[in-house]
Amino acid sequence: MGKHTFNFSALLGRFLKVVMVAVVMPLAIGLFTGIREQLALVSASGEAAFQQWVTWGFVSYVGFHTLLYRPVTLFRASRRLFSTLALWLFGGQVSSVDRSAGGNGRDTARKAAGQGSTLVAFSPYVVPLSTVLVCVVGWLVGRWVERRFVDGPVGVLIGATIAFHWLMTADELQQQRQRWRVETYLLAIGLVFVVTLLIGAACLPLAVPGFSVGQAVADGVARAQAVYTTLLQRLFF
Numbered sequence: 001m002g003k004h005t006f007n008f009s010a011l012l013g014r015f016l017k018v019v020m021v022a023v024v025m026p027l028a029i030g031l032f033t034g035i036r037e038q039l040a041l042v043s044a045s046g047e048a049a050f051q052q053w054v055t056w057g058f059v060s061y062v063g064f065h066t067l068l069y070r071p072v073t074l075f076r077a078s079r080r081l082f083s084t085l086a087l088w089l090f091g092g093q094v095s096s097v098d099r100s101a102g103g104n105g106r107d108t109a110r111k112a113a114g115q116g117s118t119l120v121a122f123s124p125y126v127v128p129l130s131t132v133l134v135c136v137v138g139w140l141v142g143r144w145v146e147r148r149f150v151d152g153p154v155g156v157l158i159g160a161t162i163a164f165h166w167l168m169t170a171d172e173l174q175q176q177r178q179r180w181r182v183e184t185y186l187l188a189i190g191l192v193f194v195v196t197l198l199i200g201a202a203c204l205p206l207a208v209p210g211f212s213v214g215q216a217v218a219d220g221v222a223r224a225q226a227v228y229t230t231l232l233q234r235l236f237f
Helices: 002-040 050-067 072-094 097-101 104-113 118-126 129-142 147-174 182-207 213-236
Strands: none
Touching (some): 002 213, 050 147, 072 129, 072 147, 118 182, 129 182, 182 213
C-alpha cells in the first residue's frame, strides 16, 4: 500500500510540475516581448531605440559564447560575489550557496545547513547581478556624462550581460539533468527566465530613462493571458 501511495504522489508531483511549466513558459515569453517593446519606445538620446542597442549586445554575446569562449570562471565569480553580498545582508542563511561545488564533506555540510533553503541556494541563478550592476553604473555615469555618450554602451552591456546570465545559468543547470526529470529542468529554466526578467525590468529605469516597468509587465501578462485563453479554447472547446 505504501508503495502505491508513493508512486501516486510522485506522479502527482510530476503532473503539477508539467502544469507549472505550461503556466510559466507563456508568462516568460510574454514578459520578454513586453519589455522588448517598451525598449523600442525609448530612444537613446534621440538616436537609435534602446531595443536596438540591447539586441546588438545580446546577439554579440550569444555569438561569442557559442563560437569563441564560455566565461565559466567569470560566471562563478559573480555567483560568489552575490553569495558574499547576500551573506552580508542576511547572515548565515546563504552560507550553503558556495559549497555546492565542493567535495563530499562540503556537500554533507551544505545539506545539513541548507535544509529548506532551496530558494536561497537557487537565488544566484535568478538574480542577474551583472545586469543590475550595469544599470546602477549607467545611472551613476549618466549623472556626470552626457547621455548621448552613455546610452549606447550601457544598452549593449545590458543585452550582453542578460545573455551571459541566461546562457551560463542554462549551462550550469544542464549539469543537473542527470538528477532531474525533464519537467523539473524546464520549470527551473522557466522560473529563472521569469524572475530575471522581472528583476532586470525593475532596474532598467536607472539606465533607461522613460522605461515603464508597469507597462512592460502589464503587456507581458496580457500576452500570456491571450496564450492561456487560446490553449484552453483548443483543448476544451
